[in-house]
Amino acid sequence: MENLFADRVHPETASRLAGLFPVMDYDDAIKFTAGAPAENLFPSDEMKQAYLAAMAAEGDHTFQYHTVEGPYELRERLAKRARERMKITDAKPENVMLTAGGQQGIDLVAKLLLNKGDAMVVEAPTYVGALASFDMYEPTYYEVNLEADGMAIDQLETLLRAHPDIKFLYTVADFHNPGGVTLSLAKRQRLVELANQYDFMILEDTPYRDLRYVGESLPTIKSFDTEGRVIFLSSFSKVLMPALRLGWLVADEKVLKQLYKLKEGADLEVPNLTAAAVNNFLANNSLDDHIAKLNQEYLIRQQAMLKAIATYMPEGVTATKPEGGFFTWVTVPESINTTDLLYNEATPNQHIAYVPSKNFYAYKDHTNGMRLNFTGLTPAQIDDGMKRLGTLLADRLTKVIN
Amino acid sequence: MENLFADRVHPETASRLAGLFPVMDYDDAIKFTAGAPAENLFPSDEMKQAYLAAMAAEGDHTFQYHTVEGPYELRERLAKRARERMKITDAKPENVMLTAGGQQGIDLVAKLLLNKGDAMVVEAPTYVGALASFDMYEPTYYEVNLEADGMAIDQLETLLRAHPDIKFLYTVADFHNPGGVTLSLAKRQRLVELANQYDFMILEDTPYRDLRYVGESLPTIKSFDTEGRVIFLSSFSKVLMPALRLGWLVADEKVLKQLYKLKEGADLEVPNLTAAAVNNFLANNSLDDHIAKLNQEYLIRQQAMLKAIATYMPEGVTATKPEGGFFTWVTVPESINTTDLLYNEATPNQHIAYVPSKNFYAYKDHTNGMRLNFTGLTPAQIDDGMKRLGTLLADRLTKVIN
Incomplete structure (x- = not known):
């Protein structure tokens, strides 16, 4: 039957969107993965x-x-x-x-x-x-x-x-x-x-x-x-x-x-x-009034993220400074594969999750980036989660150097 | 700009669905065109x-x-x-x-x-x-x-x-x-x-x-x-x-x-x-109870349609006998083009409308059929409309013969 499928679908290829959001059953889990708006602000x-x-x-x-x-x-x-x-x-x-x-x-x-x-x-x-x-x-x-x-x-x-x-x-x-x-x-x-x-x-x-x-x-x-x-x-x-x-x-x-x-x-x-x-x-x-309310709340979270980046990211790690939207993009040295890091260390050990870079590239050939959402978390969660991520990255980079 | 469109869309080709439903502003209009369910029966x-x-x-x-x-x-x-x-x-x-x-x-x-x-x-x-x-x-x-x-x-x-x-x-x-x-x-x-x-x-x-x-x-x-x-x-x-x-x-x-x-x-x-x-x-x-209610009402309309076909369709015109659904399909002699008949006579003179056969064929090469809906009209409307259609077809067929 699969021999009848069109070229556009390859039975062995996973969806682009598959596996983007790992399940984490930890009480202290912090997920930077979300692309979803804060639902408590819904009208x-x-x-x-x-x-x-x-x-x-x-x-x-x-x-x-x-x-x-x-x-x-x-x-x-x-x-x-x-x-x-x-x-x-x-x-x-x-x-x-x-x-x-x-x-x-x-x-x-x-x-x-x-x-x-x-x-x-x-x-x-x-x-x-x-x-x-x-x-x-x-x-x-x-x-x-x-x-x-x-x-x-x-x-x-x-x-x-x-x-x-x-x-x-x-x-x-x-x-x-x-x-x-x-x-x-x-x-x-x-x-x-x-x-x-x-x-x-x-x-x-x-x-x-x-x-x-x-x-x-x-x-x-x-x-x-x-x-x-x-x-x-x-x-x-x-x-x-x-x-x-x-x-x-x-x-x-x-x-x-x-x-x-x-x-x-x-x-x-x-x-x-x-x-x-x-x-x-x-x-x-008023849609604009509603948007103003969203922006007021999201500003607090964006500032928490920028501060956490400045505080916790080790040397050699860079992050974009968004003026709006949902995400910052973190680039780590090429020695680190962010997909492996996510599944082998970040999730099981640090109880944090991000979306690794691979899936955001047409040819899936970039492995040293990650997407972090900041609108779905409280400032305290952002601080805590980024501290854990910073510790993990610093540890990995030290290992690479030594 | 249109030079950039993919082969699948041809700027000069109308939508398959365009023009299927002619507008008729007559008090006595009867439309056999609908593919819509009777909304007064909606739950x-x-x-x-x-x-x-x-x-x-x-x-x-x-x-x-x-x-x-x-x-x-x-x-x-x-x-x-x-x-x-x-x-x-x-x-x-x-x-x-x-x-x-x-x-x-x-x-x-x-x-x-x-x-x-x-x-x-x-x-x-x-x-x-x-x-x-x-x-x-x-x-x-x-x-x-x-x-x-x-x-x-x-x-x-x-x-x-x-x-x-x-x-x-x-x-x-x-x-x-x-x-x-x-x-x-x-x-x-x-x-x-x-x-x-x-x-x-x-x-x-x-x-x-x-x-x-x-x-x-x-x-x-x-x-x-x-x-x-x-x-x-x-x-x-x-x-x-x-x-x-x-x-x-x-x-x-x-x-x-x-x-x-x-x-x-x-x-x-x-x-x-x-x-x-x-x-x-x-x-x-109960969806099934609701469907039973629909079928009770639609049965009356289907029977009205079958009776009207038997009563009004002239020699040489055939119609399918649906046991359910929304439509009967009428085939007329090949001398009659149902698209022309619709726009030149049925709509302006008889104030009735149907969907002509052309658009229902992959290659748009059949011109002697029409789709008639019977679920969107009352028995009286079906009788009246089919009488007009029968008169029109009989008239056209007589003209062809003479």
């Missing part, structure tokens, strides 16, 4: 009211088939948000598409663009869920390194010169997952220039964009787009709640027309009750 | 309670990330249903996968099996939404005609001999959409034998299976499967509510392992609130 009561209002407004029809596009009013709200908060000044409701979480946005854009073997660029490291989606369209990956101010744009240009067939670039420009860095203003502008010059499309994935704890927001890459080459993707998973499974993207109408065709084939239409509930929530609550 | 109050109970049970955690598989308890219930009602005697929760409507089940199975150009079999006619999904994996289609007892199995065997590379067959075996016919017991058994002999997979799509108004249920194709070649797909859209966007499939664990990988890439996970609500609904209500 659950308000969302419950929004669900009830949606059902009351439409009655039985709430549960009937609706459309592939979902409620126009919700797309109007999001277009307004795109214009005002994302500086995508020409965004209309007709440019907004609702998706099943940001993940479906990634998947549909990949499906729109990628024939088997097509050339695309991803950051190294990059979001593992995006690789999980891209893999299934069998592209040829080219990697661009991350720097403190986002992707290495000169390296990108060299790549584009060498491989003019590159047609698609995926980036997490704000508070990178897993890198923690943000693409600078100058690089954003340069990236759009390169896209125009070398004829490729950009997917700007921004689930963390609104979660900025210090400094000022940068304009979106999409705000510099003059040729409809940039698809801007956002999500309610991190700023509201993940289980809504609702994302949204902004793109040229020619792009959306094809994406709707793909969405019809993929899952027919937007789930009406969810979309109507989120529309009600946005009508009756 | 909306019970479902509202199920949503509230789900939120109460899990609190804030309701809205957190959960898993790609969704609630185990719901999969347990569905495995039990598969064993008892579908006679899939070895179904375990580990064989059940939750999908975003039946549509995602179709899409993921296509993604599992189809490389570009791979050979697959569809019925002629077949479900247009399935074609919308399959198209995007660029298969080579082979068509098998529908007969009164389902697909022409001898024609299938001839095809398999001529094209031994056929790897995948899609069928709507119970109350076919759009054909209205049901695959006989003997053909079900023979189909599995052929799959074993000629080495192909079967997707058995059964959204209407429980909606039988007369006669006895036949065992599922999956119940005859001995080699894990059959994927059984069901949905809550027709027996509960479409806006839930919840379907489920039963397959071999080796198949599910790959389908979960594909689902992670497509939309990460099952929407927890929906799945928890449906689980609560099933715990506190």
Whole structure:
């Protein structure tokens, strides 16, 4: 039977997402693994009211088939948000598409663009869920390194010169997952220039964009787009709640027309009750006030993480300094394999867990990094966990030297 | 920009689903187009309670990330249903996968099996939404005609001999959409034998299976499967509510392992609130009692349709006699193009609408059929609408003869 499977699935290959989150049954376990928002900050009561209002407004029809596009009013709200908060000044409701979480946005854009073997660029490291989606369209990956101010744009240009067939670039420009860095203003502008010059499309994935704890927001890459080459993707998973499974993207109408065709084939239409509930929530609550509340709390945790890094990380270990988002990225000397360290020492001995670098690289060939989440833990947990990690790394590095 | 789109999307090609449902602003309009269930029969109050109970049970955690598989308890219930009602005697929760409507089940199975150009079999006619999904994996289609007892199995065997590379067959075996016919017991058994002999997979799509108004249920194709070649797909859209966007499939664990990988890439996970609500609904209500209520009402409409066909259809026009489901399929003489008839005469003059045959064929090359829904109209509307259709067809046929 497995002989009938398509090339894209290899029976012996594990999911990109498998084994990312080790189970630890210790009372004193501290997990830096999570990519989940703090659920005690969810506006659950308000969302419950929004669900009830949606059902009351439409009655039985709430549960009937609706459309592939979902409620126009919700797309109007999001277009307004795109214009005002994302500086995508020409965004209309007709440019907004609702998706099943940001993940479906990634998947549909990949499906729109990628024939088997097509050339695309991803950051190294990059979001593992995006690789999980891209893999299934069998592209040829080219990697661009991350720097403190986002992707290495000169390296990108060299790549584009060498491989003019590159047609698609995926980036997490704000508070990178897993890198923690943000693409600078100058690089954003340069990236759009390169896209125009070398004829490729950009997917700007921004689930963390609104979660900025210090400094000022940068304009979106999409705000510099003059040729409809940039698809801007956002999500309610991190700023509201993940289980809504609702994302949204902004793109040229020619792009959306094809994406709707793909969405019809993929899952027919937007789930009406969810979309109507989120529309009600946005009508009756301030999303920005809610985000401000999140940022206030997450700032405390981000500062705890930066302090712990400065205090506990030994010589030779570096970490990115995120101004927002969920993660910092730690790089250790190449003598340390972070996957082995996790399973052989960090988890069983120190009772801490992180996500090792391997899975965040298209070719799984980087073994000396780790992703640490700081939004899912208290400052005390962060301090305690980072102390344990620092001790472990210092011990390993001493052993290597001696 | 469109030069960067993948081969699967052609900017000039309309969606398979576009234009299927003409707008008619007439007071006396009668639409046989719908594929939607009667919403006045929805158990909306019970479902509202199920949503509230789900939120109460899990609190804030309701809205957190959960898993790609969704609630185990719901999969347990569905495995039990598969064993008892579908006679899939070895179904375990580990064989059940939750999908975003039946549509995602179709899409993921296509993604599992189809490389570009791979050979697959569809019925002629077949479900247009399935074609919308399959198209995007660029298969080579082979068509098998529908007969009164389902697909022409001898024609299938001839095809398999001529094209031994056929790897995948899609069928709507119970109350076919759009054909209205049901695959006989003997053909079900023979189909599995052929799959074993000629080495192909079967997707058995059964959204209407429980909606039988007369006669006895036949065992599922999956119940005859001995080699894990059959994927059984069901949905809550027709027996509960479409806006839930919840379907489920039963397959071999080796198949599910790959389908979960594909689902992670497509939309990460099952929407927890929906799945928890449906689980609560099933715990506190009898789905079978609800289905019995639907069948009681739909029987009246099906009988009205059969009577109207006998009364009003002129010589030379034939219609299938569905024992369940939503549709009957009408075949008219080849001199009549049902697309032209719809837009030039049926809609503007008779104020009736149906779905013309063209879109239900992989190659869009059949123009003398139409799909008529009978579950969305009252007996009086069915009588009135069919009288108008009969008059129109009789008139056209008289003109052709003279």
